[in-house]
Amino acid sequence: MEIVIYVVLASFTLSACSERINYTGYAVKRITPKTESQLAALKQLENIGALFWKEPSARGRPADVLLPPNLQGEMVNILKAMGSTVENLIENIQVLIDNEESAAKRTGQFGWTAYSSFEEINAFLLEQHEKHPNYTRLFSIGKSFEGRDLLVFKISRGSKPKKSIWLDANIHAREWITSAVATFTINELLNGERTGWTRDFDWYILSILNPDGFVYTKTNNRLWRKTRSTGLRCIGADANRNFGFHWMESGSSNNPCSETYGGKSAFSELETQALRDYIPSISKHLVGYISLHSYSQLILLPYGHSNKHIPQYDTYMDLGHRIAQATATRYQTMYTTGNIVDLLYAASGGSMDWVKGTHNINLTLTFELRDTGRYGFLLPPTEIIPTAEEFLDGLEVIVQSLRDGIITPDFKEH
Ligand SMILES: [Zn+2]
Secondary structure, rough: HHHHHHHHHHHHHHHHHOOOOOOOOOOEEEOOOOHHHHHHHHHHHHOOOOOOEEOOOOOOEEEEEOHHHHHHHHHHHHHHHHHHEEEEEEEOOHHHHHHHHHHHHHHHOOOOOOOOOOHHHHHHHHHHHOOOOEEEEEEEEEEOOOOOOOEEEEEOOOOOOOOOEEEEEEOHHHHHHHHHHHHHHHHHHOOOOOOOOHEEEEEEEEEOOOHHHHHHHHHHHOOOOOOOOOOOOOOOOOHHHHOOOOOOOOOOOOOOOOOOOOOOOOOOOHHHHHHHHHHHHHHHHHEEEEEEEOOOOOEOOOOOOOOOOOOHHHHHHHHHHHHHHHHOOOOOOHHHHHHEHHOOOOOOHHHHHHHHHHHHHOOEEEEEOOOOOOOOOOOHHHHHHHHHHHHHHHHHHHHHHHOOOOOOOOOOOO
């Protein structure tokens, strides 16, 4: 009898383990290749079980790599022997994942001292809409692959449409800080110190653009990045490589198992289709498009397919520098500004590039929020509020610039 119980318990434990990936002993290392052959060797790590937190891109540019225990010894030694620099960022990421979980359990409700669940975030949005029914709307612009609503929270005071600002987050599932900052922003616009921003602008905030992936990060794999659409070999596409503007030109993979798989066609994913179909209905009034990502502390300008600078580049760079000054005032957090290719790597098919390139929206920015690699995607919950506060300090510069007309529309694209 005892044996039977033991077997039943053992099989239960095993199935529980297989549902949720345990990352005990997985480490994150920052590896900088110095030659083309070192770069090529580094890129191969993805095929043998490493996961890129920051893609290898060029000689001299660091990549952040998550390595399972079996790749931390010999493989790292080979890279070092070839001449690459290897720096330890995180020893054991499961400790950070456990910390996130215990904070969520301690809190047990929606807030910004722990990362909230999909259900808690939706309940917060509904509650805020019910609290401010006269000038807010909560509506779905489409369904995800698994049938979840893509919920936009709209704030619009007065009867006439105003200049509009769009904010979206969590297109990459594991970047939890982004939806936390989005909901913090909604709260500040409705109940906090930034209510004045709703007098001059209508706001559209899509807190979770990739809900299936987001839920999957909570239930199965904390580090999932892509959508959850089914494919022949592997699941999901990188939604931020799936937009139909210079799709699959550079920095995206045609391997369905890659983290940066661009999808089987442009807009193959329901989540990107939803934006493709909705943005045109508001583009007439849209003056600002902001997409939230993490991590690296960057303020990115278009484009990702080319290092050619956009028209009025200097004006946008000047704005980026002023935003970075503002985000640094409260906690001395340093953000760097520039275009995607200059600061990161070539990456085409992103949402910002599509919005800019297709709809010629005045100001389009991508924020890579905290941090610069100390915790990476596993930013401790204690950093949610400071990250959101300094983002709003930066957003204030954007709001003022758009209000004062400092950034003027450019109609000479393409
Ligand atoms: Zn991202």
